[in-house]
């Protein structure tokens with residue numbers, strides 16, 4: 001262990017402890033691990049993180065080799081149809097970023113071959129931004145209804161990123177909109193749909209997200225430091 005390793009380790013330990021101490025009961029922390037080494041991911045788990053969020057399959061596999069089942073694994077990146085593979089689905093306990101019916105169908109098809117049911121969150125493009133991943137609010141109800149008919153996938157809630165904004169407060173309307181959609185779909189009581197998780201909020205916005213009803217937050221920089229600093 002060199003000096004640098006200890007510094008990084010202390011940073012991760014301190015930030016995880018601080019975040020966990022400030023979370024209300026029932027809010028789950030996902031450590032967003034993109035761009036981090038497997039060792040950093042392991043340190044986050046040793047510091048108390050229970051869920052790792054991965055954007056990239058290659059990174060997920062590398063970190064998984066080291067960390068294994070010491071944590072749960074959530075996919076939070078953009079799934080292209082072609083990278084929905086069985087050996088990828090094997091790693092993940094949840095896919096938080098299902099943004100199209102096409103990807104939902106592909107996950108369902110592959111999971112059927114594996115005899116597995118994948119819990120998923122539907123990603124909402126809450127600001128209705130062009131070329132951004134996720135389902136538009138106006139299309140959400142129909143999308144969830146169609147996904148609910150798939151046998152090997154189970155909708156467990158919604159996820160949103162929101163636009164890239166300058167201040168936490170500016171995120172509030174998008175989080176509120178997503179919460180409203182979450183409640184509306186919950187009231188439909190669709191078969192095979194359990195609206196349990198509302199995943200929204202990142203390092204700069206998670207406090208506002210929790211105020212607006214998030215019970216799952218995804219934090220990267222706030223745990224691991226800014227990518228350029230470490």
Ligand SMILES: *Cc1c(COP(=O)(O)O)cnc(C)c1O
Nearest residue numbers: 032076202203218219220221222
């Ligand atoms: C990177 C990322 C996060 C975390 O962002 P930070 O600002 O580093 O906390 C959360 N969710 C997704 C989908 C991400 O890609």
